[in-house]
Amino acid sequence: MKKEAKINEALSSLSAEDQKYAKAQRFCPIMTYDRLGSMGTPLKMMIEGKPVFLCCKACVDDAKKGGEKTVKTVMKLRDSTATLAKLPMEERMAVEAQKYCAVANTSFLGSMGAPLKLEIDGKPVYLCCGGCTKKAQADPAGTLAKAQELVKAGTLEGHDHAAHGHGDHKH
Secondary structure, eight states: OHHHHHHHHHHTTSOHHHHHHHHHHOBOSSSTTSBTTBTBSOEEEEETTEEEEESSGGGHHHHHHHTHHHHHHHHHHHHHHHHHTTSOHHHHHHHHHHOBOSSSTTSBTTBTBSOEEEEETTEEEEESSGGGHHHHHHSHHHHHHHHHHHHHHHHHHSOOGGGGTTTOOOO
């Protein structure tokens, strides 16, 4: 909850319209596990004529380079956010921690309607759609391992600014 207060405070310095867009997007399209506002006020860019919010300056070059792909990611994040907003908070946090389907690993949970929840070895595993259920059930151990890998990736993602090409200081 402390984190939510910090995020709301960071978003409050945006205009009312930009706050609406940033809240609809919720996550950075480059560092997709990073909540907008978790690193201060999100940065706004226009790409292909659309407002795109980023978690920090380190994502600007990648967002520009991505162009249309960045905008598509933003649209998927908005769809996902709108869908996940209907879930109880605890469930939403679990889904956002996994972020991607355990079978279709590039598919944001919630971008194709409500995510499906499977219990594998007593652990929740989320899928993007019914089409992934058969594959998930055909290899439950692999599916569970992938879901856990996705959650772990989210806890690691944060910002390693070195990965963005910063920090190559010449001494």
